[in-house]
Amino acid sequence: MKISSEVELREKIKVEIAVSAEAGAAIVADEIVSLVLKKEARNEKAVLGLPTGSTPVALYRELIRRHREALVSFRNVVTFNLDEYFPITNDHRESYRRFMGEQFFNHIDVPESQIHIPDGNLLREEVFSHCQEYEELIRLAGGIDLQILGIGRTGHIGFNEPGSSKSSGTRLVTLDRLTRLDAARDFLGEKNVPRHAITMGVGTVLSAKQVILIAWGNNKADIVARAVEGPVTESVSASFLQTHSNARFIVDTPAASNLTRINLPWLVGPVAWSEKRTRRAVCWLSSEVNKPVLKLLDEDYNENGMAELLIEAGPAYPLNIRIFNELQHSITGWPGGKPDADDTNRPERAHPFPKRVVVLSPEPMDDVVSMGGTLSRLVDQGHLVEVVYMTSGDLGVPDAEVGKFTNNLNETACCLGREWNPQVEYCQQIMELLNRKGLFDYDSNEVRQLKGLLRRAEVREACWGCGIDPEHVHFLDLPFYQKGHYRQFHLSDDDLKPLLNVLRHYQPHQIYITGNRENPISVQALCFELFSRAYRGISDEAWVRDCHVWLYSGREWTFSPFEVDMAVPMSPAQLAQKMEAIDQHQTQRSQTIHNAERDRSTACLYDKLGLAEYEAIEVFQRWRSELIKTKAPLAVIES
Numbered sequence: 001m002k003i004s005s006e007v008e009l010r011e012k013i014k015v016e017i018a019v020s021a022e023a024g025a026a027i028v029a030d031e032i033v034s035l036v037l038k039k040e041a042r043n044e045k046a047v048l049g050l051p052t053g054s055t056p057v058a059l060y061r062e063l064i065r066r067h068r069e070a071l072v073s074f075r076n077v078v079t080f081n082l083d084e085y086f087p088i089t090n091d092h093r094e095s096y097r098r099f100m101g102e103q104f105f106n107h108i109d110v111p112e113s114q115i116h117i118p119d120g121n122l123l124r125e126e127v128f129s130h131c132q133e134y135e136e137l138i139r140l141a142g143g144i145d146l147q148i149l150g151i152g153r154t155g156h157i158g159f160n161e162p163g164s165s166k167s168s169g170t171r172l173v174t175l176d177r178l179t180r181l182d183a184a185r186d187f188l189g190e191k192n193v194p195r196h197a198i199t200m201g202v203g204t205v206l207s208a209k210q211v212i213l214i215a216w217g218n219n220k221a222d223i224v225a226r227a228v229e230g231p232v233t234e235s236v237s238a239s240f241l242q243t244h245s246n247a248r249f250i251v252d253t254p255a256a257s258n259l260t261r262i263n264l265p266w267l268v269g270p271v272a273w274s275e276k277r278t279r280r281a282v283c284w285l286s287s288e289v290n291k292p293v294l295k296l297l298d299e300d301y302n303e304n305g306m307a308e309l310l311i312e313a314g315p316a317y318p319l320n321i322r323i324f325n326e327l328q329h330s331i332t333g334w335p336g337g338k339p340d341a342d343d344t345n346r347p348e349r350a351h352p353f354p355k356r357v358v359v360l361s362p363e364p365m366d367d368v369v370s371m372g373g374t375l376s377r378l379v380d381q382g383h384l385v386e387v388v389y390m391t392s393g394d395l396g397v398p399d400a401e402v403g404k405f406t407n408n409l410n411e412t413a414c415c416l417g418r419e420w421n422p423q424v425e426y427c428q429q430i431m432e433l434l435n436r437k438g439l440f441d442y443d444s445n446e447v448r449q450l451k452g453l454l455r456r457a458e459v460r461e462a463c464w465g466c467g468i469d470p471e472h473v474h475f476l477d478l479p480f481y482q483k484g485h486y487r488q489f490h491l492s493d494d495d496l497k498p499l500l501n502v503l504r505h506y507q508p509h510q511i512y513i514t515g516n517r518e519n520p521i522s523v524q525a526l527c528f529e530l531f532s533r534a535y536r537g538i539s540d541e542a543w544v545r546d547c548h549v550w551l552y553s554g555r556e557w558t559f560s561p562f563e564v565d566m567a568v569p570m571s572p573a574q575l576a577q578k579m580e581a582i583d584q585h586q587t588q589r590s591q592t593i594h595n596a597e598r599d600r601s602t603a604c605l606y607d608k609l610g611l612a613e614y615e616a617i618e619v620f621q622r623w624r625s626e627l628i629k630t631k632a633p634l635a636v637i638e639s
């Protein structure tokens with residue numbers, strides 16, 4: 001995309017928007033490989049600063065691929081990792097040392113002696129000198145040639161949380177609450193996340209010769225925009241990159257979605273006013289001037305960079321009415337369509353009735369968190385709802401939950417006498433496996449199986465709370481998840497078959513799914529990828545042509561009213577019922593916060609736009625099959 005001077009004025013760091021995270025990772029891999037080759041030709045070492053987390057996984061996979069194809073060697077590379085939790089043992093499942101081995105170093109030829117990672121396994125009194133030494137080692141290596149960064153939702157680079165100064169060096173820091181919450185899933189509970197970390201400072205990062213920050217997925221959209229377009233401030237460490245002469249961001253489209261050129265493009269240049277863009281602009285104007293849509297004046301449009309829109313589609317009042325009606329028509333209490341009603345202006349068609357509905361939930365709880373109220377409505381309104389859990393969700397179950405269950409079973413078995421011996425033996429076996437594993441290592445298959453069963457029990461309770469009988473609850477336990485761990489999943493054809501079977505069996509009129517805007521290595525994104533491939537494979541079947549696919553929001557992001565095709569309101573009682581259903585996911589209570597605020601604030605947005613004031617709203621976007629025309633064919637799946 002050609003960058004206009006208005007965009008340059010707003011974006012104070014160069015941003016490249018890649019069509020996908022894979023494409024973005026390939027751009028960064030090109031940079032790294034060309035640096036390494038250039039240095040090699042000069043008989044010098046390339047010094048890389050490296051990040052951890054979900055974001056760089058695609059990059060490391062791409063570099064490993066190139067190494068395997070003999071396109072690059074890392075013999076002449078020196079690496080410095082950004083950070084490490086403190087305290088943490090080196091072999092802890094979540095230690096960054098272990099992450100780097102598993103994700104990258106064990107698969108390439110970089111000599112061990114050229115790898116540097118802050119040591120999280122020191123005594124507290126040793127940390128200060130370790131940090132000084134780390135800075136000295138970077139200096140002795142000639143400084144970092146290319147620093148790769150991720151960005152946290154607090155705006156941190158490394159673990160430089162809000163408040164870090166521009167000149168800070170490698171040091172011990174305290175982690176922000178949001179950062180610890182984001183890590184809670186991996187550590188099976190917020191309380192297990194270390195409170196501190198050792199991190200290179202902002203100053204250390206800024207002294208690198210070149211810096212590339214990468215970000216994928218909708219979760220990062222807000223902080224990317226603040227870092228790039230906001231002021232340089234200690235409250236967003238990444239904003240300090242604005243002061244670096246050779247820093248750039250490489251982001252995918254969801255992560256770019258809050259940049260002005262994407263979000264509010266009419267503010268930075270002439271645009272074609274499509275229907276969707278017009279709706280976006282009017283919704284934005286309404287919140288900008290704090291007036292409901294129907295009260296917007298010609299002056300409001302003119303004074304806020306939308307004079308062109310008025311020329312094309314004005315004057316204000318008929319335009320306001322048009323957009324108001326579009327928004328109004330997206331709101332329905334009948335997500336499966338209202339039988340025998342005129343459906344000309346309804347998001348879902350009236351017939352057939354009842355509809356066969358398949359709700360796909362990538363992990364247990366995705367469904368109920370984002371569409372628990374809608375699930376209840378579909379059932380109450382007589383539709384035939386099947387809820388399909390794509391993965392078992394066992395990876396999210398803390399060991400303590402297993403302990404609780406086995407103690408209970410053991411005690412019951414002991415009370416009931418001798419014929420319960422197999423149960424007692426089972427409990428002992430599970431406890432032994434857990435003890436042998438240690439607190440944070442990977443689980444054996446037996447323990448994973450039990451954890452999966454614990455989740456099944458709570459899933460059934462949650463579904464029951466939404467009015468769904470157990471026989472309409474299905475578990476696919478897709479193999480990619482059962483064989484993998486977070487950030488280490490690989491799809492195969494074996495994952496497609498169960499999904500295809502379930503879709504062909506029920507031949508639904510409606511499918512609900514999420515995951516299209518997530519980081520591509522997340523469970524949700526992988527499940528969505530599988531779904532879109534499956535759907536493409538069956539798109540010629542007659543029932544598919546009569547099937548509507550509805551996307552529901554992610555656990556940490558939701559659709560804005562302008563992009564919503566169906567908004568389903570909830571009464572206070574319906575919202576309370578939904579929260580009760582979510583609460584059935586007992587094993588998840590220590591690592592996720594689910595309150596009713598998101599659904600309430602969505603309702604608030606509609607209220608402010610001048611629509612009816614509801615207690616809470618769930619929102620959906622229609623996924624149209626033309627969106628998948630460019631996808632890879634069904635058979636091409638990585639193994």
Ligand code: PGA
Pocket residue numbers: 051052053054055056149150151152153156157158
């Ligand atoms: P993530 O973390 O890649 O896991 O999102 C990025 C960061 O915190 O820097």
